[in-house]
Amino acid sequence: MTGTYVDDLSVAGQAISLRSLVADRLRQAIVTGRFPPGSQLRERELCELTGVSRPSLREAFRILEAEGLIATAPHRGPVVTAMTVDEVGHLYALRRLLETFAAREFARRRRPEDIVALKRAVKRLDEIEATGSPFELLEAGTTYYSAIAAGSGNPYLAQALGTLHNRIKLIRFISLQKEGRAQGIESLRILGDAIVAGDEEGAERIVSEHLDRIAVLARAIVESGYALPSEPAVTI
Template sequence: MNEMNLRIPRQAATLRLLVEDRIREAIASGHFRPGQRLVERELCEQIGVGRTSVREALRQLEAEGLVVTVPHRGPEVSSITFDEARQLYEVRALLEGFAGRAFAEQGSDAAIRDLKEAVAGFKQAARNGDRAQLVAAKTRFYSVLMEGAGNIFVKQSLTMLHNRITLLRFTSMTQQGRLDDSVAEIEAIHDAIAARDGARAEQACRHHIAMAAKVALAVLEREPRRG
């Protein structure tokens, strides 16, 4: 596994958010694996911040479901079961399908341009093959998609689901052939939205989630059960 530089510049006003983002990114990219202990002292050394900032960040990530505190062990990266993942993907498909339709039918031209740029960013990240860049680009795509839908409650719900799916996203994208398929699928989402075709956009979003779920659930099914 390639070493990941976790250090961040010191900016007091946003330090806690930066620490959260850096740990979240490390989890999403597979640098920290499900079940791995997150030792505060080690995180302080890796990121280059004080223990207070790390503790606050870990509390937020625990609220998001990415971290869990285990008695006598302390914080560790959350694991996700097969059934939890299946249920997450089912709900996500419904909400993202709605978001795709709403974006196509009601989104602004400026938002569609932003979506095109986000797709281009993901394609470039796929060509580069950089873990952190891939996760950041996919996160950007979903952020634009949710914003373009114009429904704050769908956005809030999807943000919560995406935080949990973070535990699986890099796993699914790195399976053989999946990345090329993922690029094609999000291009199809953009094309449907740009054409203002709500039904096609909804179907494209649901198809993308179904394919991601198929790959991620197959990986989970092969892994030994924890606990």
């Protein structure tokens, strides 16, 4: 009867604990710019916003700290991490290494369920390419990258890539609002084709070139202090 039922009946990947819920919410708030890089997170304030007690909030802080989203200075509390231009370069260098490997592995393995997930992600991107909001595009892109990571079949690689993506999600979000939104969707489409076709070299090359392109944009965004074009930089 195996195969009749889904393999995994777990509702949420992790059990529902308050700390993980809080961590999820805070992560979302950080990567979408509600708490911009450099801003302080005060316990009092966040306890009221989230409705949880200090211990639970502080445990959530430790999770986000380990992910690199916040940095905690002693007796000064957590601050949302801000990257320098050099750090963005390093981050994208590592992302390139991991993502080219993931794409190549995906093209080599091609597990059916991973292929299905990938095609679904591409389809979703196609659907909202014209009509979708930047936020919808952001989430669709995240789904796509997760599909690539999962398709590698390597859970450690997938986790490392997930962490990396969280660190650059805000940059992607700004980029989507700044540049023409369809910036790199074409690349994702042809990458999907290459993977489905089992073209390892092609997949690796496409990822490589794609990342080299958007790394330039990312660098520019950090250089301008994570600023959107609409909101003028604070000069006083």
